[in-house]
Amino acid sequence: xxxxxxxxxIQRNVSEKLGFVPTMGALHAGHLSLIERAKSExxxxxxxxxxxxxxxxxxxxFHRYPRPLEADLALxxxxxxxxxxxxxxxxxxxxxxxxxxxxxLGDRYxxxxxxxxxxxxxxxxxxxxxxxxxxTAYFGLKxxxxxxxxxxxxxxxxxxxxxxxxxxxxxxxxxxxSSRNRFLSAEERTLAPIVFQELREFSTLMKNGGDSAKxxxxxxxxxxxxxxxxxxxxxxxxxxxxxxxxxxxDGAIIFxxxxxxxxxxxxxxxxV
Amino acid sequence: xxxxxxxxxIQRNVSEKLGFVPTMGALHAGHLSLIERAKSExxxxxxxxxxxxxxxxxxxxFHRYPRPLEADLALxxxxxxxxxxxxxxxxxxxxxxxxxxxxxLGDRYxxxxxxxxxxxxxxxxxxxxxxxxxxTAYFGLKxxxxxxxxxxxxxxxxxxxxxxxxxxxxxxxxxxxSSRNRFLSAEERTLAPIVFQELREFSTLMKNGGDSAKxxxxxxxxxxxxxxxxxxxxxxxxxxxxxxxxxxxDGAIIFxxxxxxxxxxxxxxxxV
Numbered sequence: 374x375x376x377x378x379x380x381x382x383i384q385r386n387v388s389e390k391l392g393f394v395p396t397m398g399a400l401h402a403g404h405l406s407l408i409e410r411a412k413s414e415x416x417x418x419x420x421x422x423x424x425x426x427x428x429x430x431x432x433x434x435f436h437r438y439p440r441p442l443e444a445d446l447a448l449x450x451x452x453x454x455x456x457x458x459x460x461x462x463x464x465x466x467x468x469x470x471x472x473x474x475x476x477x478l479g480d481r482y483x484x485x486x487x488x489x490x491x492x493x494x495x496x497x498x499x500x501x502x503x504x505x506x507x508x509t510a511y512f513g514l515k516x517x518x519x520x521x522x523x524x525x526x527x528x529x530x531x532x533x534x535x536x537x538x539x540x541x542x543x544x545x546x547x548x549x550x551s552s553r554n555r556f557l558s559a560e561e562r563t564l565a566p567i568v569f570q571e572l573r574e575f576s577t578l579m580k581n582g583g584d585s586a587k588x589x590x591x592x593x594x595x596x597x598x599x600x601x602x603x604x605x606x607x608x609x610x611x612x613x614x615x616x617x618x619x620x621x622x623d624g625a626i627i628f629x630x631x632x633x634x635x636x637x638x639x640x641x642x643x644x645v
Numbered sequence: 646x647x648x649x650x651x652x653x654x655i656q657r658n659v660s661e662k663l664g665f666v667p668t669m670g671a672l673h674a675g676h677l678s679l680i681e682r683a684k685s686e687x688x689x690x691x692x693x694x695x696x697x698x699x700x701x702x703x704x705x706x707f708h709r710y711p712r713p714l715e716a717d718l719a720l721x722x723x724x725x726x727x728x729x730x731x732x733x734x735x736x737x738x739x740x741x742x743x744x745x746x747x748x749x750l751g752d753r754y755x756x757x758x759x760x761x762x763x764x765x766x767x768x769x770x771x772x773x774x775x776x777x778x779x780x781t782a783y784f785g786l787k788x789x790x791x792x793x794x795x796x797x798x799x800x801x802x803x804x805x806x807x808x809x810x811x812x813x814x815x816x817x818x819x820x821x822x823s824s825r826n827r828f829l830s831a832e833e834r835t836l837a838p839i840v841f842q843e844l845r846e847f848s849t850l851m852k853n854g855g856d857s858a859k860x861x862x863x864x865x866x867x868x869x870x871x872x873x874x875x876x877x878x879x880x881x882x883x884x885x886x887x888x889x890x891x892x893x894x895d896g897a898i899i900f901x902x903x904x905x906x907x908x909x910x911x912x913x914x915x916x917v
Contacts, residue, residue: 380803387659470747470748470749470797471746471748471767471797471798471802473743473744473745473802474744474746475742475743476742476743477742478742495743496802499802500801500802500803503802503804503805504803506805525742526743529741529772530743530745530771530772531775531776532775533775533778
C-alpha cells in the first residue's frame, strides 16, 4: 500500500479500473464496506483521508474531529487498499478561493443548519476526483443529502466518473455507524438508537397508508422525548430534497438532531 | 471534420494529444490563431461553438450575439479542425443549478460590471473541459481577466489540463479582434483604435518611469474624449487583478468601455 501526500504523486493507469473511497478518516465498518465493494468492482482501490476544513462551520467540530491516522492506515492495509491519499490542509487549500455550489438541493435541511457545508463538500470532492481520477467513487447513504448533491454536481459539471451510493451500516441496535458516535456518553449511546427505530416505524406506517404529516409529528415528538434536540425530521424526495406527502419511489425520511453536544444524522429510504 | 452535438458523442482517445479551443462562434482571425497553435502542438484539435447564456447578464447582448454557424464550420473545416462540439443550450443547462465561482479575482473589474459573468464562464469552461477532456486548452489574452480566472480555477480544482493563453490579434489599426466589432457603426469603427493606442502609450510611458496614477488619468481622459464611456482603465497585476503602481513582471493595463451600444474590452501586458 502506498501512502501519498501530494496530488502529483498519484499516477493513474488509465487502462485500469480504479475505485475510490473519499473519507475523513476515523474509519469504521461503514467505510470498510465501501472499500470492500470498490475492491470487488475495480482493479485497484484508492482511499483518501482528509478532514476537510471547508465543510465545517466556525462553531463546528473541525478541531475535535477524530484523526486516528495510524489505525486508519492499518485498516486500509488490511482491507487491501492500494493507495491512500492523505494530503495536508495546505496542499489542498493554500490560496484556493474557488468554490462550487449546488443551489436548491444544497440550500435545504443540512444546508440550512450548516451554511456553506455542502459548498465545502462539493469543492473537496471535485478536487479529489480530479486528483485521483477514479472510474467509480463510493459514498455511504447515511449522508443522503450529500449523495444527492454529489450526483447532481457530477451530472451538471459533466464529470467523467461513476458514483455508487451504498447502504448505511448500523450497529446491532440500529444506530447508524458514524465517526461521531465516539463522542456519545454511555447514556447518550443507549438513547441514540431511538432515531433509527422511529424512522423505520415511520416507513412501516407510511407503507401501510399512514398520513405523512401526522406521522412526522409523532416521530419528532418521540425522538425529542428521548432527549434529542431535533433540527429536522421530514419526508422528502431524495433527488430534490423537497417535502412530499405521498409514497414515492424516491421517498426518504431524513433526520438531524443533537443529543448532548453531539449532532447525528440518519435516514431511511422508503422503498415502494 | 465531425460535428457533434451531444457530450457522449465525443470519444476521446487518451493516448493522443488533444488541443481544445472553446469559442462562442463568430470566429475571426484571433480564434483561427488559437486553432493553428492547437494544431501545431497536438495530434487532434477540437473546437466548441456555444454561446453560453450563463455568462450574459439580463440586459446584455445574448440574443443579438452573432451566430454565423455555417461560416464558422467552414472556417473550422478549412483550419483542419477534427471535431466541432456544438451543443444546444438545453443539452448544457437543463436543470443545471451547479455553479463555480472564483471569488476575489472574479469579483473585480469585469466581475463588478457584469455580475455573475465569471461564474458563468468558469462553469461552462469546466463543463466543456470535462466533456472534451483535452490535453491543452487555448484562450486569447484579449479576455485577460478570464484567463487569470480560468488558470486559478484549474489550479484550485486540480483540473488535469494545460492552459495556454495566446496574444491578442489586432486589426491593422490596432483594434483588438472581437466578435462584437461587427456591431460598431462606421464612425465608431474609426474611433475604436484609440483604445489600443492609449493603452500602448501608457505602457511606453510607464516603462520610461512614468507615474501610473497620473498616466491613468490621462489615458482615461483621452479615451473618453474620443466618445467612449469608460467602465474602467486600470494598471493591475494580472495574477490577482489588484491595482499596482510600480513596474512588475505581472503588470497589465486593462480597459472596458462602451462606444454607442457596443461594449469593448482590451488590455496591454506591460512586460519588463
